Amino acid sequence: MRIYDIIAKKRDGFELSKEEIEYFVNGFTDGEIPDYQISSLLMAIYFSGMNDTETLNLTMAMANSGDILDLSAISGVKVDKHSTGGVGDKTSLVIAPMVAALGVPVAKMSGRGLGHTGGTIDKLESIPGFSTILSKEQFIENVNTIRLALVGQTANLAPADKKLYALRDVTATVDNMSLIASSIMSKKLASGADAIVLDVKTGSGAFMRNEDDALLLAREMVNIGNGAGRNTIAVVTNMEEPLGNAVGNALEVKEVIDTLKGNGPKDLLSVSLVLGSYMLLLAGRTDSVESAMDMLLKTIEDGSALRKFREFIEAQGGKGEVIDNTELLPKAKIVMKVTAVQNGFVKAIDARQVGRASLALGGGRETKESVIDPAVGIVLHKKVGDSILKEEVLATIYANDTEQLKQADELLQQAFELSEKPVEQQQLIKWVVSKSGVEKV
Numbered sequence: 001m002r003i004y005d006i007i008a009k010k011r012d013g014f015e016l017s018k019e020e021i022e023y024f025v026n027g028f029t030d031g032e033i034p035d036y037q038i039s040s041l042l043m044a045i046y047f048s049g050m051n052d053t054e055t056l057n058l059t060m061a062m063a064n065s066g067d068i069l070d071l072s073a074i075s076g077v078k079v080d081k082h083s084t085g086g087v088g089d090k091t092s093l094v095i096a097p098m099v100a101a102l103g104v105p106v107a108k109m110s111g112r113g114l115g116h117t118g119g120t121i122d123k124l125e126s127i128p129g130f131s132t133i134l135s136k137e138q139f140i141e142n143v144n145t146i147r148l149a150l151v152g153q154t155a156n157l158a159p160a161d162k163k164l165y166a167l168r169d170v171t172a173t174v175d176n177m178s179l180i181a182s183s184i185m186s187k188k189l190a191s192g193a194d195a196i197v198l199d200v201k202t203g204s205g206a207f208m209r210n211e212d213d214a215l216l217l218a219r220e221m222v223n224i225g226n227g228a229g230r231n232t233i234a235v236v237t238n239m240e241e242p243l244g245n246a247v248g249n250a251l252e253v254k255e256v257i258d259t260l261k262g263n264g265p266k267d268l269l270s271v272s273l274v275l276g277s278y279m280l281l282l283a284g285r286t287d288s289v290e291s292a293m294d295m296l297l298k299t300i301e302d303g304s305a306l307r308k309f310r311e312f313i314e315a316q317g318g319k320g321e322v323i324d325n326t327e328l329l330p331k332a333k334i335v336m337k338v339t340a341v342q343n344g345f346v347k348a349i350d351a352r353q354v355g356r357a358s359l360a361l362g363g364g365r366e367t368k369e370s371v372i373d374p375a376v377g378i379v380l381h382k383k384v385g386d387s388i389l390k391e392e393v394l395a396t397i398y399a400n401d402t403e404q405l406k407q408a409d410e411l412l413q414q415a416f417e418l419s420e421k422p423v424e425q426q427q428l429i430k431w432v433v434s435k436s437g438v439e440k441v
Contacts, residue, residue, distance in 0.1 A: 006020050129319050247380075
């Protein structure tokens with residue numbers, strides 16, 4: 001088998017066999033096939049595309065290129081939840097303790113953020129003492145004991161994806177649906193869950209800004225998951241404006257605690273309930289989304305989700321006292337209010353601009369080497385559809401540097417669009433995609 005022949009075959013629009021895909025993935029991962037030939041193949045894939053069988057085979061080859069996490073020692077159905085990312089997206093931290101409080105094991109590997117906001121790992125590490133580094137044995141013991149553990153991805157998880165993505169990034173071949181879907185799902189499949197719930201964001205603050213593209217990605221990933229024998233469901237959700245009010249690592253942890261106490265933003269709770277309901281559904285705990293939502297809400301009402309969050313924090317070395325006193329979280333030195341210049345209604349809040357403002361403050365990473373400031377960020381006091389008076393506060397900026405504050409203020413001012421006429425609130429849940437089809441919500 002020769003890589004030259006595989007490149008020519010895909011260039012001419014033919015389907016690659018499972019063996020050919022495994023050959024080039026393994027050869028590139030092992031350093032036997034040079035960058036320039038894989039670059040050529042990626043461009044051929046970009047233009048000729050891949051069918052469902054090829055995409056599944058590519059995903060499996062990348063997943064099998066490194067460690068496969070064996071979770072068989074954990075009792076119960078393990079359901080993973082993954083988000084394609086957005087501004088203020090802290091749903092994993094809301095959902096995990098609710099689902100775990102109902103006895104469903106949550107054994108999750110998450111990544112760090114790259115871009116305008118921190119990842120789930122970054123948010124958790126803003127809690128004093130919290131460690132996202134556990135041995136495999138401790139990870140499994142924590143899930144069996146308290147039904148919840150969350151750690152960073154291992155260095156050898158789907159190494160083929162890391163190498164291929166780095167090459168795609170510099171050869172203008174990122175934006176291909178098969179390559180995007182296989183990249184995401186290779187890591188999910190390697191993480192060992194029995195079933196997967198995907199939150200595919202669409203809108204200004206999402207990777208997939210166009211709703212049709214988001215839906216297509218959702219379908220690709222659901223096909224991969226189910227093709228790999230993992231029951232998989234995707235929910236396409238809105239990311240035109242930030243989710244919740246807080247954007248920034250410690251600020252988002254505080255909002256998670258407020259939400260688990262029953263005092264959080266309605267949009268954050270609503271999206272969390274939908275995603276959590278599908279986790280319960282796939283875990284076999286109930287047979288309807290409606291009953292699952294009732295079960296999840298009960299964990300907030302009876303305090304069991306909040307207790308589980310404290311238990312989770314303490315099990316991974318963090319200070320559980322932050323549940324009672326969020327002042328223990330990192331705090332910014334400078335606090336500035338952003339006010340409205342007119343009366344009216346909030347017509348739009350550009351999530352990407354808010355994310356860029358958070359990045360300017362140090363709440364995200366420009367590069368993988370960037371160091372995140374856990375204390376900084378933004379809290380929105382108004383959302384789309386809300387009325388506003390001139391001089392009323394739209395948002396609060398939390399900063400540790402005056403120059404960064406100035407940049408963030410300019411970006412945040414551009415994020416808000418006001419209207420003299422009333423504006424409807426945006427629909428949060430757009431589509432649900434499962435192996436049985438696509439449902440418009």
